[in-house]
Amino acid sequence: xxxxxxxxxxxxxxxxxxxxxxxxxxxxxxxxxxxxxxxxxxxxxxxxxxxxxxxxxxxxxxxxxxxxxxxxxxxxxxxxxxxxxxxxxxxxxxxxxxxxxxxxxxxxxxxxxxxxxxxxxxxxxxxxxxxxxxxxxxxxxxxxxxxxxxxxxxxxxxxxxxxxxxxxxxxxxxxxxxxxxxxxxxxxxxxxxxxxxxxxxxxxxxxxxxxxxxxxxxxxxxxxxxxxxxxxxxxxxxxxxxxxx
Amino acid sequence: xxxxxxxxxxxxxxxxxxxxxxxxxxxxxxxxxxxxxxxxxxxxxxxxxxxxxxxxxxxxxxxxxxxxxxxxxxxxxxxxxxxxxxxxxxxxxxxxxxxxxxxxxxxxxxxxxxxxxxxxxxxxxxxxxxxxxxxxxxxxxxxxxxxxxxxxxxxxxxxxxxxxxxxxxxxxxxxxxxxxxxxxxxxxxxxxxxxxxxxxxxxxxxxxxxxxxxxxxxxxxxxxxxxxxxxxxxxxxxxxxxxxx
Numbered sequence: 001x002x003x004x005x006x007x008x009x010x011x012x013x014x015x016x017x018x019x020x021x022x023x024x025x026x027x028x029x030x031x032x033x034x035x036x037x038x039x040x041x042x043x044x045x046x047x048x049x050x051x052x053x054x055x056x057x058x059x060x061x062x063x064x065x066x067x068x069x070x071x072x073x074x075x076x077x078x079x080x081x082x083x084x085x086x087x088x089x090x091x092x093x094x095x096x097x098x099x100x101x102x103x104x105x106x107x108x109x110x111x112x113x114x115x116x117x118x119x120x121x122x123x124x125x126x127x128x129x130x131x132x133x134x135x136x137x138x139x140x141x142x143x144x145x146x147x148x149x150x151x152x153x154x155x156x157x158x159x160x161x162x163x164x165x166x167x168x169x170x171x172x173x174x175x176x177x178x179x180x181x182x183x184x185x186x187x188x189x190x191x192x193x194x195x196x197x198x199x200x201x202x203x204x205x206x207x208x209x210x211x212x213x214x215x216x217x218x219x220x221x222x223x224x225x226x227x228x229x230x231x232x233x234x235x236x237x238x239x240x241x242x243x244x245x
Numbered sequence: 246x247x248x249x250x251x252x253x254x255x256x257x258x259x260x261x262x263x264x265x266x267x268x269x270x271x272x273x274x275x276x277x278x279x280x281x282x283x284x285x286x287x288x289x290x291x292x293x294x295x296x297x298x299x300x301x302x303x304x305x306x307x308x309x310x311x312x313x314x315x316x317x318x319x320x321x322x323x324x325x326x327x328x329x330x331x332x333x334x335x336x337x338x339x340x341x342x343x344x345x346x347x348x349x350x351x352x353x354x355x356x357x358x359x360x361x362x363x364x365x366x367x368x369x370x371x372x373x374x375x376x377x378x379x380x381x382x383x384x385x386x387x388x389x390x391x392x393x394x395x396x397x398x399x400x401x402x403x404x405x406x407x408x409x410x411x412x413x414x415x416x417x418x419x420x421x422x423x424x425x426x427x428x429x430x431x432x433x434x435x436x437x438x439x440x441x442x443x444x445x446x447x448x449x450x451x452x453x454x455x456x457x458x459x460x461x462x463x464x465x466x467x468x469x470x471x472x473x474x475x476x477x478x479x480x481x482x483x484x485x486x487x488x489x490x
Contacts, residue, residue: 015282062334064337065341066341066344068340069337069340069344070337070338071343072335072337072340073334073336073337075334076332076333077336088318088321088322089307089318089320091313091317091487092309092317092318093323095313095314095317096310096311099311099313099314099347101290102344102348103347103348104386140408140412142350163385167385208460
């Protein structure tokens with residue numbers, strides 16, 4: 001059995017599927033894709049994932065992409081050390097949160113992250129080269145995002161994203177007043193999603209929202225997350241990347 | 246065992262969870278929520294779903310919302326007549342498509358549907374009454390959508406939505422050139438999602454996109470969908486609604 005995990009930095013979606021691999025103690029080959037060099041749009045990588053996105057999991061030749069989908073797959077195949085409740089109601093709660101985070105949190109955290117970090121990278125590329133790089137991006141929305149990062153996201157989009165993140169923080173805070181973990185009594189993929197999708201370092205973009213007054217339970221929950229050995233290892237980059245052949 | 250299904254018209258998310266109930270031949274009580282009367286925001290309904298959204302499934306007192314989550318739950322609990330592949334790779338393909346449709350199709354079809362159908366309803370409500378109704382809506386995005394429908398969606402948003410739907414149509418068309426059903430050899434929740442989320446009557450908003458030249462396979466697939474007895478019954482409204490007490 002071979003698992004090969006193609007991923008960028010230990011952030012966002014890349015972190016999201018790495019934590020389950022480590023929680024389950026699954027041996028995997030790490031293949032680091034350098035997003036600063038736009039390797040995710042290189043022809044060799046597009047043969048693996050035509051969408052030109054990471055992470056990707058290759059399990060004995062079966063290619064899986066999208067971290068939420070990968071994580072459910074890992075539960076289906078490697079049922080030991082479950083991160084998805086075995087009772088259907090618990091699984092439904094977990095999926096409710098995954099869906100909420102995927103649709104109403106990650107992308108809004110991401111806009112601010114791109115604004116801060118990808119904007120300068122995109123602006124450092126000379127115009128002609130930038131257009132050449134854009135042509136290699138398979139997904140139109142992803143091209144749009146790169147162009148917006150280069151030009152600077154407009155303030156209305158940034159403000160809306162902040163509102164969405166504030167809404168998510170308050171919703172999570174209420175939930176953690178009722179249950180120990182996000183989807184109930186057990187640590188699940190929903191916690192991993194929340195952590196990786198932005199809770200890990202939410203202060204960087206939203207210092208005004210992440211305060212002991214507004215979300216004390218979220219901050220306490222995050223300490224529990226950070227204390228988990230698998231999470232620590234994932235945040236440090238996971239297993240060492242294999243040499244690329 | 247009691248299943249009670251709260252739903253609006255046999256369209257979009259309401260249709261999406263009704264088809265599996267009927268495919269699995271599960272007895273359920275139908276509770277029709279009149280969206281034209283804004284019943285989904287009535288206090289009695291908010292006690293059932295604080296988000297003020299339909300559909301909702303009540304299974305012996307356990308409340309589930311969001312049609313994609315409900316449908317996975319039905320697979321977990323009622324494993325006969327499966328609509329989710331039992332092999333993990335097939336399930337992953339199904340979830341890949343569900344995620345794509347939930348994030349990149351449904352909402353964009355929906356904007357045009359709201360523009361055509363909800364706009365006139367929203368504009369027919371007197372201003373003071375409209376504000377009172379808005380105050381009852383729990384989700385900020387949903388309030389935004391009602392206000393946009395009343396004012397008229399802006400052309401840039403409508404154009405972007407059309408682009409997204411065109412992209413989805415072409416992606417589906419390519420897939421149906423490779424597999425008999427959307428997620429592979431078997432009929433799954435992904436087909437039900439595509440059908441209910443918009444394929445059912447895509448011509449209404451996008452006559453220029455739905456042509457025998459552009460998407461012949463999609464149209465042939467849709468005929469197969471429409472020929473299924475459970476789909477026929479669902480499109481006709483499903484089981485008769487119970488009297489509300």
